[in-house]
């Protein structure tokens with residue numbers, strides 16, 4: 001199963017085409033829209049989010065509410081496009097209006113602007129920034145919502161929350177069910193379980209905004225219900241934790257990934273890192289702890305998957321950093337028109353989508369993924385085989 005996306009940040013629309021989704025899955029626009037709305041929320045977003053009201057249209061692969069097994073096409077219109085039709089028009093420019101509007105010659109440090117310009121030979125850096133913009137994560141969330149719909153049918157639940165923003169670290173969330181974690185974090189403007197940390201995070205965002213600066217943070221994704229043995233140890237490119245790490249790293253502004261105890265493992269002896277194995281009639285094999293975050297040898301253990309990603313502060317700053325104009329080669333420090341001071345809460349929804357996609361794709365590829373019914377059966381059998389093994 002795979003997907004591709006197309007579309008520029010201020011172009012007419014964003015598009016995703018999903019290939020390989022099983023037939024027989026109930027899929028509605030409402031389902032996907034709920035996740036699109038979650039991505040748009042979050043304390044610290046800029047004015048663009050007041051313009052956009054992201055709604056998906058399914059334009060292929062679904063009939064009478066069910067997937068057909070053919071490619072599923074999703075589109076989301078950019079409401080801001082109406083303000084950008086001259087600047088981002090698809091048609092060639094007329095002779096008399098050959099001057100390009102809103103041309104960008106001043107690359108922002110930390111963005112793809114300069115290097116993307118060098119790579120594709122664009123002297124107008126808008127040609128780079130329009131596609132490298134995190135606006136694209138809209139349709140990644142749409143594809144992730146489709147993946148989550150499939151996972152739900154297989155008894156697999158995905159959740160996400162924010163652990164840290166701008167140096168404010170939340171206490172480890174003390175929840176008994178994923179439902180409880182979800183209910184609390186959906187109410188939080190920063191998607192944080194810890195109410196004390198939530199307030200401090202919002203203050204840190206206010207402060208960053210006042211200073212014309214931006215702040216990053218850490219998000220965590222948790223998945224329950226995966227069968228054991230998904231992925232493989234036999235080849236580097238079949239290790240499922242590696243695919244998830246790549247998916248997290250591919251989210252705009254993400255700079256690091258860890259599973260379970262993560263980088264803390266560098267400081268702890270092996271006897272306090274590895275998860276001891278136990279067996280019982282009802283549960284089969286299980287672990288007393290889950291410090292490895294649900295993976296051994298690139299394969300799911302059947303324990304919850306726990307993965308975290310770190311997002312750097314957004315590089316579009318009101319407080320300008322020094323750069324060089326690519327036309328004049330003169331140094332400059334320029335201010336910008338609008339930006340988000342923090343997008344970590346939104347990024348946690350994107351990370352959730354990225355992980356959900358990799359898991360759904362791995363299941364479809366490993367088991368018989370043509371029809372929903374056979375996939376449901378195969379996953380059930382894998383869980384049972386693992387229990388009795």
Ligand code: EPS
Nearest residue numbers: 046048049132133134135138316338339
């Ligand atoms: C982004 C810059 C801002 C963000 C945008 C990502 O957009 P604009 O340049 O239009 O002000 O709001 O994020 C979204 C539009 C979105 O949907 O998340 C960037 O440069 O990456």
